[in-house]
Amino acid sequence: MGIRLKNVGWKFLMILFLILFSFPIIPLIITSFSAGWRWPEILPDQFSLRAWNYVFSPYAGTWEAIGNSIFIAITVTFVNILLCLPAANVIARMNFKGKILIEGILYAPLIIPPFITVMGIHLTFIYLGFTESLIGVMIAHIAPTLPYMLRALIISYQTIGLQWEEQASMLGAGKFNRLRFILLPHILPGIVAGSSLTILVSLSQYLITFLIGGGHVVTLPIILFPFISGGDIGIGSAYMIIFSGLALLSLWTMNTLLKRYYKARITFIG
Template identity: 40%
Template sequence: MKKRSLFFTVIMYSIIFLLLFPLVILFVWSFTKNWPWPNIVPKAFGLRAIKYVFSPTSKSLKTLLFSVWLSSVVTIITLFISIPAAKALGLYKFKGKRLFKLLILAPIIVPPVAVSMGIHVTFIRLGLANTFLGVVLMHIIPCIPYGVRILTNVFEIIGESMEMQARVLGANPYKTFFYITLPMISPGLVSAGSLIFIVSFSQYFTTFLIGGGKIVTFFMLMFPYIQSGDRMMASVYSLIFILTSLVLFVVIEKTVKAYYKAENYFYI
């Protein structure tokens, strides 16, 4: 037992180290001017990247808030679409169910370049190119497979016995969904929403193509620095990108927990 406990402890700390070490490197690079090989520590430090990102002229923080808003809209719409689709795939039996499960994964199986080019032509005809709505609709497409897949597994696990009990006791579909189904799938909603947000938040090519340069997201500001090899700027943008996602996940989780605790206290 002691050997097994020691083994799992080593594995756990190894995983933590592998997760934190790249973040430490990013943090150091954020203040590093010069770090030639094979030096263990940087030769020179500076605040060029920090000053630029937080300066009003760079519009980085404004773009970050816009990106959070865009990805939040995409997340909410995608979850609204994913819940009924996942419930149908997770609880009901019908012909072609396996085919539909496969087709839902098509947006992440088919190369996004080919799909985006075709959609772009259609959006130009519909007047959705270079618009906020067009970018939102484009982001929803690769996000739906993640939302539907996660929530389908959730519905398969919880089943529909609790919903049936609520209906037997006289609850209408509205009350059944908001007071029975929604609380039960809330952990799945947090997981699905977090993943959907990341997918939308990190979209570059689709945003650039459909937005036409008029809709600029935070990842679009970060990517050129990564591509050009400016490690100081790329590290700062990467850290802000990661921290924004983590903060949002914590806020969502705390909000959901606080909401359902308040609901339970009210009904008690």
């Protein structure tokens, strides 16, 4: 009886979550298909595919923006993993002088206002010649995304001591085998969590992409912002739906890959 009530409670919470989640999405969907929705109308008088026809037209640049957004987010994620794996290992499992200061510097992008950070990066990139380029935007995206990956990996490293690796070393396992069979399976959830946050934060960057890219690097936020800040609300709503779908797709992909990995691992061990 208790288990049944618990299941009913979880189902109720899931339904409530879906209802709350759908509230901001439903007006976006209606607006994207409307020919004009004005106050105090409850529903639009007319519906039209005008916004979606524009979004997927050849001259809108939507596919280029989606491709650039995904490419930048994935590249930044891989770079963050390579940077944070050794850094999180040292910070989580070693004690040394200046550790708190180093952590504060690495977490600084979460505290310092983004505009200040972007202006400093912009001036430096002008000197280095990285402005108005894809590689410059990708490097700039590391600043606001790296703290999320670092924190997720630090938490994962803190849950595993050095004893397992020491025992594997005594049994003859080399560095690569210890990394593959002991360390990576344990910190994989942290990698997935950090990657999900990195992708979401990178996809949503407007100010950094606008200043560093100079309008030459087009992503979804770049083409979305003008429409939702005084432009065509219908087209802006369509872009918002695409952006939300892209974010949800990235989270679903990460979750699916993690489940398949552990399922394959359990089958292999069994």
